[in-house]
Amino acid sequence: SKFTVGDYLAERLAQIGIHHHFVVPGDYNLILLDKLQAHPDLKEVGCANELNCSLAAEGYARANGVSACVVTFSVGAISAFNGTGSAYSENLPLILISGSPNTNDAGQHHILHHTLGHTDYNYQYEMAKKITCCAVQIPRAVEAPRLIDRALRHALLARKPCYIEIPTNLSGAACVRPGPISAVTEPVLSDKGALDAAAKCAAEYLAGKLKPVILVGPKLKRAGAEKELLQLAEAMGCAVAVQPAAKGMFPEDHKQFVGIFWGQVSTGAADSIVHWADALICVGTVFNDYSTVGWTAMPDIPLMAADIDHVTYPGAHFSRVRLPEFLARLATTVTFNDSTMIEYNRLRPDPQNVHIAAPEEELTRKETSRQIQAMLDSNTTLFVETGDSWFNGIQLTLPPGAQFEIEMQWGHIGWSIPAAFGYAMRWPERRTIIMIGDGSFQVTAQEVSQMVRYNLPITIILMNNRGYTIEVEIHDGSYNKIKNWDYALLIQAFNGTDGHAKGVVANTAGELADAIRDANEYKLGPTLIECTIDQDDCSKELITWGHYVAAANARPPKGRNE
Numbered sequence: 076s077k078f079t080v081g082d083y084l085a086e087r088l089a090q091i092g093i094h095h096h097f098v099v100p101g102d103y104n105l106i107l108l109d110k111l112q113a114h115p116d117l118k119e120v121g122c123a124n125e126l127n128c129s130l131a132a133e134g135y136a137r138a139n140g141v142s143a144c145v146v147t148f149s150v151g152a153i154s155a156f157n158g159t160g161s162a163y164s165e166n167l168p169l170i171l172i173s174g175s176p177n178t179n180d181a182g183q184h185h186i187l188h189h190t191l192g193h194t195d196y197n198y199q200y201e202m203a204k205k206i207t208c209c210a211v212q213i214p215r216a217v218e219a220p221r222l223i224d225r226a227l228r229h230a231l232l233a234r235k236p237c238y239i240e241i242p243t244n245l246s247g248a249a250c251v252r253p254g255p256i257s258a259v260t261e262p263v264l265s266d267k268g269a270l271d272a273a274a275k276c277a278a279e280y281l282a283g284k285l286k287p288v289i290l291v292g293p294k295l296k297r298a299g300a301e302k303e304l305l306q307l308a309e310a311m312g313c314a315v316a317v318q319p320a321a322k323g324m325f326p327e328d329h330k331q332f333v334g335i336f337w338g339q340v341s342t343g344a345a346d347s348i349v350h351w352a353d354a355l356i357c358v359g360t361v362f363n364d365y366s367t368v369g370w371t372a373m374p375d376i377p378l379m380a381a382d383i384d385h386v387t388y389p390g391a392h393f394s395r396v397r398l399p400e401f402l403a404r405l406a407t408t409v410t411f412n413d414s415t416m417i418e419y420n421r422l423r424p425d426p427q428n429v430h431i432a433a434p435e436e437e438l439t440r441k442e443t444s445r446q447i448q449a450m451l452d453s454n455t456t457l458f459v460e461t462g463d464s465w466f467n468g469i470q471l472t473l474p475p476g477a478q479f480e481i482e483m484q485w486g487h488i489g490w491s492i493p494a495a496f497g498y499a500m501r502w503p504e505r506r507t508i509i510m511i512g513d514g515s516f517q518v519t520a521q522e523v524s525q526m527v528r529y530n531l532p533i534t535i536i537l538m539n540n541r542g543y544t545i546e547v548e549i550h551d552g553s554y555n556k557i558k559n560w561d562y563a564l565l566i567q568a569f570n571g572t573d574g575h576a577k578g579v580v581a582n583t584a585g586e587l588a589d590a591i592r593d594a595n596e597y598k599l600g601p602t603l604i605e606c607t608i609d610q611d612d613c614s615k616e617l618i619t620w621g622h623y624v625a626a627a628n629a630r631p632p633k634g635r636n637e
């Protein structure tokens with residue numbers, strides 16, 4: 076049979092390492108879906124809607140490194156833009172693919188369904204340009220190879236999403252077979268001179284410094300530089316603090332781990348040791364309003380900052396220095412200096428004895444956290460949703476091998492349900508656990524039905540505090556109240572393999588312990604455990620953090636727009 080544009084795209088997706096592609100069908104993409112389905116190395120995964128489809132692809136990219144989301148024109152793609160924005164802000168190469176109108180329609184001035192009702196169909200492509208690193212429209216089959224390869228290569232090199240728009244009558248059009256995939260995937264290595272100069276500048280920056288600390292940020296993993304960071308950390312012997320969005324990117328059982336640096340809501344004594352430092356080596360860090368607690372926790376010493384593909388110092392910048400190579404080079408040139416670890420061991424807080432609730436005690440947030448801590452092991456991946464779950468999750472300690480996923484830059488409530496689903500499709504043998512609030516759950520609950528459909532034993536710990544508690548702490552109002560659902564009953568409506576998926580309510584410590592034990596054994600699909608807690612039972616960190624974030628939001632307008 077003839078080789079087509081759809082076959083070309085399918086082959087390229089498989090060649091860059093995609094094993095599953097997430098879809099919602101529509102008449103603009105059906106022929107394309109047939110071609111993708113026909114590829115032996117691609118497994119089509121249907122989603123309930125395009126917001127969840129794009130968020131599932133975002134989660135898949137966290138597990139797999141790259142992902143694909145295939146939607147129909149306009150009504151589909153515009154919802155998928157939200158997960159694409161998440162991938163952009165979280166530095167994940169999500170390939171957004173949209174079907175589009177037949178190439179003859181524009182010239183015939185046809186008004187088409189799903190469109191805005193006029194004859195310029197380019198609005199979607201124009202919008203996609205803003206939220207991707209490369210957007211292409213395939214105008215003719217002959218241009219498909221060049222444009223598809225360009226978009227894929229840009230996404231892989233930039234760790235950002237790209238956009239490919241394919242007219243419904245081109246997916247089945249004849250196309251040449253692809254050339255070597257190395258043309259798309261071959262990485263861009265560091266410029267030799269820049270790498271040498273950057274390493275030399277590091278030596279100058281660190282010379283004479285007595286108290287260096289390494290601060291790890293979320294771009295470390297996106298740059299694939301975790302191993303090299305470990306080499307550098309051990310070559311220096313210094314304290315290693317981790318930003319909240321980077322939790323899990325440095326082993327928490329490592330003797331140089333000093334906790335999560337998050338200003339006044341840090342864990343351990345991370346903020347003390349970071350403020351004690353006279354040199355801060357920032358690796359993949361992102362200082363935004365949330366990670367700096369409303370700008371109250373910006374380090375105030377001159378920083379050295381190593382990003383995905385450049386390094387900056389006070390008074391110097393080096394482009395095209397790739398993070399893994401830079402850290403590996405530094406590991407061979409730095410001088411050992413463990414002064415901040417020696418000091419940290421003087422500051423290290425003593426482990427608190429956590430109250431163990433009696434089985435009949437009403438369930439609290441603290442008891443729920445204590446029981447989740449006991450669930451974590453080397454095979455666990457913990458997803459924490461925007462909400463107090465951020466704070467409760469970040470306070471947990473990750474045992475060796477445990478993974479952690481958080482979406483702190485985009486912060487879309489409900490992300491964790493589809494994202495964990497996408498993640499688990501890639502790693503079904505891992506134990507995926509989600510900590511999520513009631514408000515977030517209501518945004519994307521449909522995707523639990525996909526966990527049932529694909530028999531993924533994901534455990535959903537739903538913290539039901541009756542509303543939007545983060546927003547209450549930042550600024551309360553009637554809008555923070557929501558309609559309560561019978562969450563356990565909803566899950567049973569998703570018709571699990573063995574007649575029903577598991578949904579249970581835990582009102583006491585004992586009921587939670589029983590539910591977790593059952594969840595550990597139930598492998599045929601997801602278990603949702605609704606933990607009922609008081610609506611003001613939130614973490615002290617949330618209250619402190621919310622206070623400063625609200626203050627940052629409230630800064631009065633300056634100057635002539637007063």
Ligand SMILES: C/C(NCc1cnc(C)nc1N)=C(/S)[C@H](O)COP(=O)(O)OP(=O)(O)O
Binds near residue numbers: 512543544545
């Ligand atoms: C409404 C909103 N944020 C605003 C918001 C609104 N819409 C989207 C898509 N994303 C957002 N972050 C937030 S954090 C709620 O407190 C979440 O409530 P819930 O899931 O119930 O968690 P907590 O009770 O722990 O806060």
Ligand SMILES: [Mg+2]
Binds near residue numbers: 462514
């Ligand atoms: Mg809530």
